[in-house]
Amino acid sequence: MYVTIDGIEKSFLNERKEQVQVLDHIDISMEKGSFVSIVGPSGCGKSTLLYMIAGLEKADKGSIRIAGNEVKKPGPDRVVVFQEAGLFPWLTVLENVKYGLLLKKMPKQEAEAKAIDMLKMVHLSNYIHSYPHQLSGGMKQRVSIARALVMEPDILLMDEPFSALDEQTRMVLHKELIDIWKKTKVTIFFVTHNIREAVLLSEKVIVFGTRPGKVKEVIPVPTSTDGVLPDSVTLHTEQRILAILEEEIEKVLKEEMGDDYSFKTNHLHRNDSGDMGSHI
Amino acid sequence: MIAVIWEVTSRLSVLPDFMFPRLTQVLETLFNGLVNGQIVAAIGKSMSRLLIGFAIAIVLGVIMGYLIWRYKLVEDTLGFLVTALQSIPSIVWFPLAIIWFGLNDFAILFIVTIGATWTMTVSATSGFRNVPTLYQRVAKTFGSTGLHFIRTVIMPASVPQLLSGLRIAWAFSWRALMAGELLGSGGGLGQLLETGRSLGQMDLVISVMIIIAVIGTIMDNVVFMRLERSVQKKWGLA
């Protein structure tokens, strides 16, 4: 296996200085070039796990290996796309995209050419000299994706990269991401709240349970040769994931609101617009 | 308008000229002082002290701010001390400075520096502390560490706070400088004020006050405001 996450455990101290376990014995493996999504209730430790793969957080127990090497610190082979674009406001779009390349000691001209190419790919070539505040949210997120992809990372870690965007922009970026993935065959680890998004994009969906966070179920997404699945198949997969998540959400709500709360399952049922469970 | 009132009241006033000079007289002194170099020399003297002291204060402040931000131990010790020291008006250091350095340039330089250092330290600390975690994480995943990390993320991300720190620090050292020169020796605008007083030349005193006000305003409204505004514009904060 290319990525092996083996027995990861993690606790944080809460405000009362008590140990709260966030991740409990996580085992996940990913093949090279695969696209894996993680869905799960808020606070179940998805971001924490992603940061660990990135090397930004340390596990209490267990190990993460990539191509056999243990992850110890952040590195440009694993780049993160965060929920907020996180562009540096003091740099222009082009300078933001070049940042990582120059860090890799790439010659200036080569870095510039690559960055411009990548910005073309996300259709932002007219904005290379703008500052981040002059862009819309969707454009910023595209720059942030370009900034990550230009590094030609082995692994792309995405933490709810599209959740702050409107539906149209999200759909456009979904398509762009899939194109890029097919073209570059980068391994993608994708955290989302949106079940539909997970099923649409990835080959495998990992459903997380919570308190502490653990892998509840791994659900393969059926693929078809032309990349377009019949609606009924996606729908079925979505519903399966939703059913698992409902249990978890009920658990959380019960804990938070007391035992007298009974979760109404029809709250989350597919509505007419077909936007099912997009926000857990 | 103010000019007219001043001119008229001073002409009508019963006070003698050396206590309440006419505007025209002040302007004449101001002009002469600028032409014959007396005031210009004093400005030069004051500004050079100020720039040296201010520069030292900025460097010290940023370094201490960095240490306080970076190391818990320094935060608990130095950080605490700085907050206490910050509340001491810098002229209060003057007696100590005279004992340490004598009544000379160093003593003045010392209080100019010390006046600005603590505020700069406090601003730098809070600037560094407020660098969004997101920026730090982004830089780290690209492989930025050590000096590169400080230079390309921590410093630029705290520029807005550092700038407002600079502005306050400037105000502190400017005031400290005037107080120090008034009490101390070795030329400068403050000294010229003192000279004017002892010679009973109110017109000179007021001329110098005008110069002080002009320099203060220029620095505050032109230099710092511009700097802050250009940063705000670039960042899209305004």
Ligand SMILES: Nc1ncnc2c1ncn2[C@@H]1O[C@H](COP(=O)(O)OP(=O)(O)OP(=O)(O)O)[C@@H](O)[C@H]1O
């Ligand atoms: N640095 C930290 N210090 C203390 N607690 C933390 C820290 N980081 C995360 N936590 C806690 O760990 C838990 C998991 O956080 P995490 O951000 O990984 O959740 P998540 O699954 O990404 O949630 P969401 O879907 O809302 O983004 C939360 O309860 C959070 O309060």
Ligand SMILES: [Mg+2]
């Ligand atoms: Mg998260």
